[in-house]
Every structure is written in structure tokens, then in C-alpha cells.
Amino acid sequence: MSSPSPRVGFVSLGCPKNLVDSERILTQLRAEGYAISPSYQDADLVVVNTCGFIDAAVEESLDAIGEAIDANGRVVVTGCLGGREADIRAAHPQVLAVTGAHAYQEVMEAVHTHLPPSDDPFTSLVPPQGIRLTPRHYAYLKISEGCNHRCSFCIIPSLRGDLLSRPIGEVVGEAERLVESGVRELLVVSQDTSAYGVDLKYRMDIVNGRPVETRLEALARELGQLPAWTRLHYVYPYPSVDRLIPLMAEGLILPYLDVPLQHGSERILKLMKRPAATEKVLDRIAGWRAICPDITLRSTFIVGFLGETEDDFDELLGFIQEARLDRVGCFAYSAVDGAVANDLPDPVPDEVKQDRLQRFMEIQAEISRDRLAGRVGQEMTVLIDEVHEDHIVARGPGDAPEVDGLVLIEGAWEGVTAGDFMAVQVTGYDEHDLFAEPV
Ligand code: SF4
Numbered sequence: 001m002s003s004p005s006p007r008v009g010f011v012s013l014g015c016p017k018n019l020v021d022s023e024r025i026l027t028q029l030r031a032e033g034y035a036i037s038p039s040y041q042d043a044d045l046v047v048v049n050t051c052g053f054i055d056a057a058v059e060e061s062l063d064a065i066g067e068a069i070d071a072n073g074r075v076v077v078t079g080c081l082g083g084r085e086a087d088i089r090a091a092h093p094q095v096l097a098v099t100g101a102h103a104y105q106e107v108m109e110a111v112h113t114h115l116p117p118s119d120d121p122f123t124s125l126v127p128p129q130g131i132r133l134t135p136r137h138y139a140y141l142k143i144s145e146g147c148n149h150r151c152s153f154c155i156i157p158s159l160r161g162d163l164l165s166r167p168i169g170e171v172v173g174e175a176e177r178l179v180e181s182g183v184r185e186l187l188v189v190s191q192d193t194s195a196y197g198v199d200l201k202y203r204m205d206i207v208n209g210r211p212v213e214t215r216l217e218a219l220a221r222e223l224g225q226l227p228a229w230t231r232l233h234y235v236y237p238y239p240s241v242d243r244l245i246p247l248m249a250e251g252l253i254l255p256y257l258d259v260p261l262q263h264g265s266e267r268i269l270k271l272m273k274r275p276a277a278t279e280k281v282l283d284r285i286a287g288w289r290a291i292c293p294d295i296t297l298r299s300t301f302i303v304g305f306l307g308e309t310e311d312d313f314d315e316l317l318g319f320i321q322e323a324r325l326d327r328v329g330c331f332a333y334s335a336v337d338g339a340v341a342n343d344l345p346d347p348v349p350d351e352v353k354q355d356r357l358q359r360f361m362e363i364q365a366e367i368s369r370d371r372l373a374g375r376v377g378q379e380m381t382v383l384i385d386e387v388h389e390d391h392i393v394a395r396g397p398g399d400a401p402e403v404d405g406l407v408l409i410e411g412a413w414e415g416v417t418a419g420d421f422m423a424v425q426v427t428g429y430d431e432h433d434l435f436a437e438p439v
Contacts, residue, residue: 004118005033005034005035005118006033006034006035006044006045006115006116006117006118007034007035007036007037007042007043007044007045008029008034008035008036008037008043008044008045008046008047008111008115009036009037009038009039009040009042009043009045009046009047009068009072010022010025010026010029010036010046010047010049011046011047011048011049011064011068012049012133013048013049013050013051013057013060013061013064013079014049014050014051014053014057014061014079014080015051015053016140016187016189016233016402017140017142017189017190017191018049018051018079018080018101019133019134019140020140020141020142020189021049021078021079021101021102021104022049022133023130023132023133024104024130025047025049025078025104025107025108026130026133027130028104028108029108029111032108032117033117033118034111034115034117040067040068040071040072041071041072043072044074044115045072045074045075045076045096045111045114045115046068046071046072046074046075046076047075047076047077047078047107047111048061048064048065048068048075048076048077048078048079049078049079050064050065050077050078050079050080050081050082051079051080051081052079052080052081052082052083052084052155052159053080053154053155053156053336054334054336055334055335055336055337056334057081058081058084058087058337061079061081062081062087062088062091062092065077065088065091065092065095066091066092069092069094069095073094074096074114074115075092075094075095075096076095076096076097076098076099076107076110076111076114077095077097077098077099078098078099078100078101078103078106078107079100079101080100080101080156080159080160082098082099082100082101082103083100083101083158083159085098096110096114097110097113097114100159101145101159101160102145102160130177132178134401135385135418135419136181136182136183136418136419137182137183137184137185137383137385137418137419138183138184138185138186138187138383138401139178139183139185139186139187140187140189141171141174141175141178141186141187141188141189141223142166142189142190143165143166143171143188143189143190143193143196143219144163144164144165144166144190144191144192144193144195144196144199145160145161145163145164145190145191146160146161146162146163146164146191147160147162147163147191147192147195148162148163148192148195148198148199149192149273149274149275150273150340151272151273151274151275152271152272152273152339152340152341152344153272153302153305153333153335153336153339153341154336154339155336155337155338155339156191158338160191162199163191163192163195163198163199164199165195165196165197165198165199165200165214167200167203167205167214168197168205168207168212168213168214168215168218168219168222169205169206169207169212170205171219172207172208172212172219172222172223175222175223175226175228176226178228179226179227179228182419183228184227184228184229184383184419184421185228185229185230185231185383185401186223186226186228186229186230186231187231187233187400187401188219188223188230188231188232188233189233189234190233190234191234192234192236192275193216193232193233193234193235193236194216194235194236194237194238194240194241195236196214196215196216196219197213197214197215197216200214202214202215207222216240216244217240217243217244217247220232220244220247220252220253221247221252223253224247224252224253225252229253229254229383229397230252230253230254231253231254231256231258231400232244232253232254232256232257232258233258233400234258234260235257235258235259236259236260236275236276237259237261237276237279237281237284238275238276238279239279241257241284242284242287242288244257245287245288245291245292245295246291246292248292248295249291249292254397255292255294255295255296255397255398256295256296256298256397256398256400257288257295257296257297257298258298258299258400259297259298259299260299260300261281261299261300261301262274262300262301262302263301263302263305263312263316263319264301264315264316264317264318264319264320264323265308265312265313265315265316265319266278267312268305268307268308268312268316271305271306271307271341271344272302272305272341273340281319281323282319282322282323285297285323294397296326296327296397296398296399297323297325297326297327298325298326298327298328298329298400298403298404299325299327299328299329300328300329300330300331301316301320301328301329301330301331301360302330302331302332302333303316303330303331303332303333303353303356303357303360304332304333304348304352304353304356304357305333305341305348306333306341306344306345306346306347306348307344307345307346307348308333308348308356313356316360317359317360317363320360320363320364320367321363321367324367324370324371325364325367325368325371326368326371326372326398327368327398327403327404327405328364328367328368329403330357330360330361330364331357332350332353332354332356332357333348333353365431368431368432369429369431372405372429372430372432372434373429375398375426375429375434376426376427376428376429376434377425377426378425378426379423379424379425379426379439380396380397380407380423380424380425380426380436381396381397381421381422381423381424382394382395382396382407382409382421382422382424382436383395383419383420383421384416384417384418384419384420384421384422385401385406385418386418387413387416387417387418389412390410390411390412391408391409391410391411392408392409392411392413392416392422393406393407393408394406394407394408394409394422394424394436395407396434404432405432405433405434406432406433406434407424407426407433407434407435407436408433408434408435408436409422409424409435409436409437409438410435410437411437413438422438423438423439424436424437424438424439425437425439
């Protein structure tokens with residue numbers, strides 16, 4: 001008779017990139033015969049995959065570790081905050097082990113040490129596409145780890161190291177398995193998607209028997225052959241990105257670009273040491289729209305960075321008014337422990353940051369509303385996320401899950417299910433979402 005499977009509880013915090021790490025660790029645990037426990041109490045050990053990007057995330061991670069210790073007592077910590085072992089041990093000396101970001105092997109070794117696997121692994125229970133934490137019809141596809149940039153406010157390179165791209169054959173293989181298992185939308189993520197393959201010198205790899213360069217454009221073409229949407233996140237506006245836009249116009253990948261711009265003033269971008277700080281972003285955006293008028297542009301910005309003057313902020317407002325981006329997130333700058341930016345002079349007082357944040361958001365809210373209004377009357381294909389008794393929740397090409405808006409379809413619809421595509425016509429809009437009816 002087989003012994004009962006040892007049970008591991010799992011807590012996953014932070015961004016989609018961390019979620020991908022969690023999925024890999026969970027897949028490995030299941031492959032080795034561990035059972036995944038939904039509660040702390042029933043688990044023999046708990047793994048907490050942490051985030052350490054901003055101070056609020058550090059606190060959330062330390063709280064989650066504390067909660068797991070109180071409820072279970074046996075805790076292994078991994079993820080970005082794992083790079084700061086001393087801080088974790090100072091707050092929670094009882095943790096069994098601490099490993100850093102994407103250290104799958106070390107996490108597994110820590111689990112083996114503190115909770116040996118049963119001698120009867122249920123390897124056949126692991127589906128070939130692995131274990132995913134996102135709904136069945138969309139999945140994050142991580143194409144690289146780490147980052148070669150050194151933005152002054154960011155500590156990710158010191159936590160995760162330099163860029164390390166996965167060979168294109170491996171990425172396309174994973175995408176194919178995901179699509180075979182029912183995934184209808186692939187969300188390409190990394191710290192710097194445009195840089196994919198730079199570290200490998202765009203080395204050739206084999207994809208389905210053919211040699212293909214490890215490069216973003218080639219990856220987009222390969223993913224574009226699959227019967228699923230491909231959506232690109234974290235793309236910096238380098239000239240090479242221009243070559244992706246015709247693929248969007250052709251319908252190979254979604255006409256959607258998530259470009260983290262962070263500011264509109266070249267002076268502040270240089271203080272931030274941002275990649276592509278001197279690219280002519282407004283010209284570039286105009287060029288993209290000329291080739292692919294339907295493109296949806298998403299970005300994030302920081303207001304109140306160290307040294308930001310009223311003139312710099314005005315320049316930023318001028319930038320967003322001209323760029324007329326569709327989806328925008330904005331944050332008041334908050335210092336990250338260990339970031340180089342902390343040594344810069346002239347911090348902006350909190351009330352000024354908040355005032356700028358509000359002014360920024362008011363202007364952008366109007367732009368976003370106008371952009372949504374422009375969609376009314378358009379026909380589009382949507383991907384259904386949820387089917388309810390009297391309405392459907394879906395997303396269009398311009399809506400990434402979790403961060404953008406929705407497309408809502410009133411009424412009871414038979415024979416459709418989450419993960420189906422549906423052709424609709426847009427009939428209305430509110431601040432974030434569109435309303436539509438099937439055509
Ligand atoms: S591009 Fe900049 S902000 Fe993004 S991970 Fe790299 S260093 Fe951090």
C-alpha cells in the first residue's frame with residue numbers, strides 16, 4: 001500500500017511573473033507526488049512565494065509569512081523577497097528555509113529536507129501542460145528572467161540578475177502545450193520583452209524541426225500560428241518594436257502593446273535611467289497608429305519622482321495629452337529599500353505627489369473615456385471569461401485580464417462557455433468597460 005502523500009500549502013504573492021514561478025514549483029511538487037493543500041491547517045509544510053518590489057509588497061510578504069507561521073508553523077520562503085534573507089529572519093526567525101527568486105531547485109531541495117516525498121510519486125497525475133493558477137483559457141508565458149537595465153528606482157536586477165532568455169523552441173513548445181490543454185490567450189511576460197534573445201545573441205533554436213532565431217519578432221510569428229490570442233506585455237519602445245506592428249495589423253498577434261513609459265520628461269527619464277529614454281516615443285506611437293489604427297496602448301507612469309519639478313510634471317501632462325493612450329496606470333513615487341534613486345536629491349513632498357497624481361488621473365480618465373467612446377459601433381471578437389444567468393463577462397483585444405476593462409454582454413446565452421470566442425458589436429461604454437451585443 002502506498003503511504004499518504006505529503007501535503008504542501010502554497011501562497012503566491014506579487015506580479016504575473018511571480019505567478020509563473022509558482023506554477024512551475026507547484027508542477028514540480030505534484031510531479032514528485034506531493035499533494036497541494038488548500039488550507040494551512042491540513043498542510044505538512046507551507047511555501048510562501050514572496051514579492052519584494054515596493055515597500056508595500058515587502059510588508060504584505062512579511063505578513064503572509066507570519067500568517068503561515070501562526071497557522072502552520074513550518075514555512076519555506078521563496079521569491080523576490082528571498083534575496084533579503086536577513087530581513088525575513090529578523091521578522092520571522094522560525095522560517096525553515098529562504099531561497100531567492102526563480103530558484104526552483106533550491107525550493108525543491110528545501111521541501112525535500114523538511115518534508116521528504118512519499119516513495120510512491122503520482123507522476124501520472126500531472127497534466128502535460130503543468131499546473132496553472134490562472135483560469136483555464138488564459139495563461140502567462142514567461143519568455144525570460146532578469147533584466148540588463150538598471151533603472152534607478154528598481155531593485156529587480158539585484159534580486160533576479162541579468163537577462164536570461166529561454167530558447168525559442170522551449171517557449172513555443174510550452175505555448176503549444178498550453179493551447180492543446182485549452183488555453184485561448186497567451187500573455188507574454190518578462191521584465192523586458194523587447195530584449196528577448198539579446199543575451200543569447202538571437203541564437204538559432206529548433207522549432208518544430210525548423211531553425212528559428214530567438215528574437216521577439218520571430219516568437220510573435222510562431223505564436224501567431226497558434227489558434228489562440230497572443231498579447232505582449234512589458235515592451236520597451238525600441239526601434240525593433242516597429243516591426244511587430246504589421247504583425248498586429250495582419251491579425252497574427254493582438255493589436256495591443258503594454259509599454260511601461262513611466263514619464264514624459266526626458267530629464268526625469270534620464271534620472272530614472274530608463275531604457276529607451278531618448279527614443280522619440282510620440283513619433284513612434286503616431287507611426288504605430290498609422291500602420292495599425294486599432295492598436296490599444298497601455299502604459300504605467302510614476303509622478304513625484306525625486307527632482308521632479310512643476311515644469312517636468314507639465315511636460316508629462318503634455319505628453320499624455322498628445323499620446324492619448326488607451327489604458328494607463330499611475331503611481332505616486334515611493335522609495336524602494338536598496339534602490340540607487342534613494343541617493344538622488346530633491347524629494348517631492350507627499351502632498352505635492354498626491355496632488356500631481358490626482359491631476360494626472362483626471363486628465364487621463366477623460367482620455368481613456370474618449371478612447372472607449374471611439375469603440376462604439378465597432379465589431380470585434382471577444383473572449384468569454386464568465387457566463388452568468390443574465391450576462392456574459394468577456395474581454396476584447398484591448399483588454400488584458402486583471403489590469404484592463406471588460407466587455408459586458410447582457411442577456412442569457414445558451415451554448416457558450418468560458419474560453420469561447422464570440423463576435424460582438426460595441427453598443428456603449430462607461431469609465432472602464434464596454435457594453436456589447438452578439439452579431
Ligand atoms: S527595466 Fe528597469 S524597472 Fe524594469 S526590471 Fe529592468 S531595471 Fe527594473
